[in-house]
Amino acid sequence: MKPAAEEIWDWLDAVPDPEIPVISVVDLGIVREVNWDGDTLEVAVTPTYSGCPATSVISMDIETALHDRGIRDVRIKTQISPPWTTDWLSEKGRAKLMDYGIAPPRAAGGPDCCPRCKSTNVTRISQFGSTPCKAQWRCADCLEPFDYFKCI
Amino acid sequence: MAQVDQAQLFEFLCRMGDNTLVLGHRVSEWCGLAPVLEEDIALANTALDLIGQTQMWLGLAGEVEGKGRSADxxxxxxDVWDFRNVLLVEQPNGDFGQTMMRQFLFDAWHLAVLTALAESSNDRIAAIAAKAVKEVQYHVERSxxxxxGLGDGTSESHQRMQKALNLLWPYVGEMFVTDAVDDAMAKAGIAPDLATLRAAFDTHVGGILTEATLTIPDGKFTHKGGKTGFQHSEHLGHMLTQMQWLQRAYPGATW
Structure with a gap:
């Protein structure tokens, strides 16, 4: 018997993002659809940034996780439209990012507060950071630099 | 989806993909060499976005061509004569200021073109543009x-930025010159008429350059010949010997 889609979503929610392992690929909002096509499971994945090197690793990790659950035929479909948006980050994912020290994205274009000391006295260092999806900010109170997950 | 000559569509897609490929490679040459760590990271991220966009444009170009050629x-x-990028993006990096001036002039054009392409009558092109435009908004904000910052900075940085603008401004015109390929794309609703984007570009760029206390040089002369493949500058061939080194030294190598 083929596992139900709901169960597969649960399995995928246990696959960590390779760059930010505290959140899952489902939290990140890049798994768009899971469908059976005969005996092949088709998983639609939307890349975050065009050149993000994590994308191919994520596809491999998803395949491996599903193989481990006994699904032999997995097809990863790259779906670029509609383009990925940080609106698809789950609430659970946002909370985990904050705990991990990465300020979650906000429509206002900057972090709410410093993920360490919670001060709102923060300034931007650069629009770009250690991965394509992050920017570098600094807390003017605790003086620690921190990552902000860019809103796109 | 609008019907269009497939050879012309291939040509158009190569232009988009070669612009991002050549500029992406140029920018990646800064990796590990930028003046400060934050700028190094920003340059590397910009290069990465551009190379990612290249995979989509050239991937689609290969499909349209139908000869089994991949983006790679x-x-x-x-070789150099088959590249269809504008001359601006193949110009050498120069100093950091020159690199950022080149980036800004391209980003401002790129943003305008991608915004229009997101409404393309070709769904595949619209999807690529809608994805890329989000990244390019960050590029142009930073550049x-x-x-x-540098134009309205110290006398040294100002002088260098003015020199960069004087050098690169004559390459701007080529981004707006149209030919039969552009006309066919515009007619099919696939791409915008580039000439219609010029006024908004001038307003955008003019505003930033004024704020930067820089002066656009006089003269209407435009270097061209890159996007048609008629004649690239001598710099592209040298760049390709680096970029394509592995495939030239070990043909067919994969990993």
């Missing part, structure tokens, strides 16, 4: 800020 084949196995 097009990037690594063509514009940097041009202002």
């Amino acid at each position: 084949d097009l990037a690594m196995l063509r 514009g800020d940097t041009v202002i």
